[in-house]
Every structure is written in structure tokens, then in C-alpha cells.
Amino acid sequence: MAAGTIEQLADDRGLTMDDIADALRALPRPEAGRLSAHELQVLGELGIDSDATSRTPLATGVLRRRQLEQASLTTEQVAAMLDRQTSRIRQRLAGPHRSLLGFHRQSGRREWLLPAFQFELGLHERDAWARLIQALPSSDETSPLTLLAWLTDPQDHLDGHSRAETRAAGADLDPLLAEARSVGVLA
Numbered sequence: 001m002a003a004g005t006i007e008q009l010a011d012d013r014g015l016t017m018d019d020i021a022d023a024l025r026a027l028p029r030p031e032a033g034r035l036s037a038h039e040l041q042v043l044g045e046l047g048i049d050s051d052a053t054s055r056t057p058l059a060t061g062v063l064r065r066r067q068l069e070q071a072s073l074t075t076e077q078v079a080a081m082l083d084r085q086t087s088r089i090r091q092r093l094a095g096p097h098r099s100l101l102g103f104h105r106q107s108g109r110r111e112w113l114l115p116a117f118q119f120e121l122g123l124h125e126r127d128a129w130a131r132l133i134q135a136l137p138s139s140d141e142t143s144p145l146t147l148l149a150w151l152t153d154p155q156d157h158l159d160g161h162s163r164a165e166t167r168a169a170g171a172d173l174d175p176l177l178a179e180a181r182s183v184g185v186l187a
Contacts, residue, residue, distance in 0.1 A: 038067075064145055065106055072103075072113035081119065089114075094138075099130035101147065103139035115148055121168040128173045132163075135180035142183070150183050 079086040093102040102114045123129040151164045
């Protein structure tokens with residue numbers, strides 16, 4: 001997300017950058033967690049006082065989303081990597097038979113982005129990966145950050161491995177499918 005895109009987002013919502021900075025300053029600060037040096041640099045580039053916002057959930061979420069977008073692949077990049085047409089990649093991203101994890105860019109051109117880990121782990125061509133993706137809510141129904149965390153964060157019950165890593169290693173799919181059905185469900 002370039003500096004101009006956050007300004008566009010603010011403009012679309014009838015806000016100024018000062019309104020955004022004021023809102024960030026007004027948020028309560030959680031007791032734990034700090035932004036990385038890179039995240040603090042990004043805030044500075046956006047003209048937002050990092051001391052006032054470095055521990056706010058909103059600032060952290062905005063920056064993590066930006067990092068996710070920058071680290072993800074476009075449909076064109078994936079198509080070239082897999083030697084496929086971009087239309088075929090887009091078909092695999094939507095609908096009840098989706099087989100790749102993807103999400104739409106938050107602002108600007110509404111294009112698909114695909115987290116790279118699914119290709120790095122070799123999951124993209126596995127039927128079990130498609131079944132797991134189909135059991136999860138789509139990125140339009142929940143946060144891509146939530147989906148990514150669910151798939152890639154180390155889990156104690158998986159001996160410190162992520163769900164994606166265990167699936168890439170050939171772990172039983174059924175327990176993961178049972179967990180996937182509850183992602184995004186409020187208790």
C-alpha cells in the first residue's frame with residue numbers, strides 16, 4: 001500500500017489523514033506486543049506518529065495487511081510460475097470449488113493476491129489442500145489475516161508446526177477439516 005492509497009481510503013470515507021492519526025491515538029494500547037522496526041518505518045512514511053500508534057490494534061492490523069499484500073503473488077506471477085493462463089488461476093480462487101488461497105487487494109485495483117507459502121510448501125497441486133481451502137470461509141467472508149494466521153501460525157497441538165506445514169508433510173486431513181469448519185464462527 002503506497003502512501004497515496006491510505007489517503008485515497010481516507011478520502012473515500014470522508015476522512016483526513018489527521019482524522020486517521022487522531023483515531024489511532026485514541027485507541028487503547030494493549031499491554032503486550034510491539035510493532036516491528038519495519039512497521040514503525042511504514043507508519044513514519046505514512047506521516048503517522050509511531051510513538052502514539054506503535055501499540056494500537058488498528059495500526060498493527062493495517063501494517064500487517066500491507067505486509068501480506070506485498071509478500072503475496074499476483075495471478076500473473078502464479079500463472080507464469082505454474083505455466084497456466086491467468087484465467088485458470090482466477091477460477092481456482094473463487095466459488096465452492098476453490099483450490100487456492102487468495103484474497104482481493106484492499107485498495108486500488110481489485111485484483112487477486114495469493115499467499116506464497118502454499119506454493120513454497122507444494123500445497124497448490126494437492127487435492128487435500130483444495131478440500132481444506134473449501135472448508136474455510138472465503139477471504140471475502142473473513143479477514144485474510146485470520147485465514148493466514150490459522151494456516152501458518154505454529155500450534156502446540158501440532159508439535160509447534162503450522163496447519164499448512166502438517167498438511168504439506170501428509171498429516172491426516174480430517175482433524176484439520178473439523179477445525180477449519182469453525183474458523184470465523186462466533187461462539
